[in-house]
Amino acid sequence: MTTQLVKTQRRQTNWPRWIGYAAAALSLAYGALGLFWALGGPGFPIGVGDEELMAEPDFAFKVSLLAHATPAVAGPIIAALGALGAAAGVLMARGYREGAARWLLPAFAYTMALGLSVVIQDYRPLVVIAYTPVLAIAKTFFGWPEHAGWGDLYHPERVNLLFLLLLGVVWAMTAVAYRRKAVGVCGDCGRTGREGLSLLQRWGRPATWTAFAIPFVYAVTRWAWALGFNLGIDPEFYAEGQEQGLWLAGAGLATLGAVGAVLTLGLMQRWGEVFPRWMIGLRGKRVPPMLAVVPATLVAVLVASAGGMYIRVVLARGGVTAATWPMELPETLWVVWGAALFTAAMAYRERRRGACATCSRDAIAK
Structure with a gap:
């Protein structure tokens, strides 16, 4: 070897x-x-x-x-x-x-x-x-x-x-x-010894960009609510949410999603493989693949399952209207977000794999 x-x-x-x-x-x-x-x-x-x-x-x-x-x-x-x-x-x-x-x-x-x-x-x-x-x-x-x-x-x-x-x-x-x-x-490792550039690798980059973009559709509406813009939803309902701190909590969740969206880009960037220089104590060290794959996969499953529920809700209500789109439309895209994020995570995992300790087969072509 x-x-x-x-x-x-x-x-x-x-x-x-x-x-x-x-x-x-x-x-x-x-x-x-x-x-x-x-x-x-x-x-x-x-x-x-x-x-x-x-x-x-x-x-x-x-x-x-x-x-x-x-x-x-x-x-x-x-x-x-x-x-x-x-x-x-x-x-x-x-x-x-x-x-x-x-x-x-x-x-x-x-x-x-x-x-x-x-x-x-x-x-x-x-x-x-x-x-x-x-x-x-x-x-x-x-x-x-x-x-x-x-x-x-x-x-x-x-x-x-x-x-x-x-x-x-x-x-x-x-x-x-x-x-x-x-x-x-x-x-x-699941390798056969005949691996080349797989379908996952071909779709990894567009899937990563998709998983990056969709969370911001949700985040923009929640930030707007927190800043005082009701975006056309019922004024009384909006005022009640302000009193309860609902929109601030939503903005916090949206910010968390936006941070996650930016981190998603690491699945196709060098800083997702090697810790950047500004990370004191870790700079230049190899990023463990599972540090990215595990949370990305978990989020993918969570948002896909929640997105499926929101689609059921929208269909049961007869579709999205001008008064409900900020509350319902962003979440219906979460199924796509989950599928894209899972694809991106699996492509990253496949690309980052080293040689197998069991069969000694090396990483796939990059």
């Missing part, structure tokens, strides 16, 4: 070996909760047990596809899916590929991944993740808002959605690990 290859060699990752077991264990645990709820146990956090949604029951189904779920119906379904997930996760971890299992197992995994991380989600996981640093800064340095705390942000229903989103990501990783076993490529 050449000196250069040794320098760029990536550490061996073990997640493909245990991720299937993690999916099985988490699914079984949540399935047990489903059985508990079906038998009358308290704490059902979905549908009729979701206090936030039930505060406006007529609007609930527009926000969540599970708004009408009840413990008597959803509990047994959760229990059954949990049991199936436990069995499927173990089989996939062991690389079982006999007969129809070769396509049934990954189909189940991808269905669970998409369903848990996008389809059944709404805006609240994004709210929790985005407002956590905003609330931490506001509380620590400004003592604001006075009558809101962490309990107001981390409702049990929101924590439940976050757990389900995490489980969806675990199932997606399980499907990727199983596919590598099924097609006979390296289980650690």
Whole structure:
């Protein structure tokens, strides 16, 4: 192995070996909760047990596809899916590929991944993740808002959605690990040894620019509200939001999104690979790829799931109007934002990979 290859060699990752077991264990645990709820146990956090949604029951189904779920119906379904997930996760971890299992197992995994991380989600996981640093800064340095705390942000229903989103990501990783076993490529890196300039690399740059631009559509409207421009929305509603500090909070979230948008450019710039000179203590050092890939992927999933909910809301209301466009139009673009950001992150990851510690195959052509 050449000196250069040794320098760029990536550490061996073990997640493909245990991720299937993690999916099985988490699914079984949540399935047990489903059985508990079906038998009358308290704490059902979905549908009729979701206090936030039930505060406006007529609007609930527009926000969540599970708004009408009840413990008597959803509990047994959760229990059954949990049991199936436990069995499927173990089989996939062991690389079982006999007969129809070769396509049934990954189909189940991808269905669970998409369903848990996008389809059944709404805006609240994004709210929790985005407002956590905003609330931490506001509380620590400004003592604001006075009558809101962490309990107001981390409702049990929101924590439940976050757990389900995490489980969806675990199932997606399980499907990727199983596919590598099924097609006979390296289980650690997925390379075949015949890599060239991939489709991801061709689309990486336009995807990055798209993921950079879309957050500013949202940010401009929120900054305008904070500066006193109502942009045509109902004046009484706007005045009420001013009194509650709603537009200032929205501006904080928008600023966080704008900062993230600028950081997105690092997925195709040199400062996204080597820390710039102004970063004292880190200047000139290599940026760990996962430092960019993990948060970018998380944001991509969060905004795509929230964007899907906003599209449902807009369609249910009959479309965007002149009086509602600032509140609804920017969020409908989040599905595109999520897809673009995920593509950009995967292209960056693919480009930054060094030689594999398991198969010793080198990075793809750049």
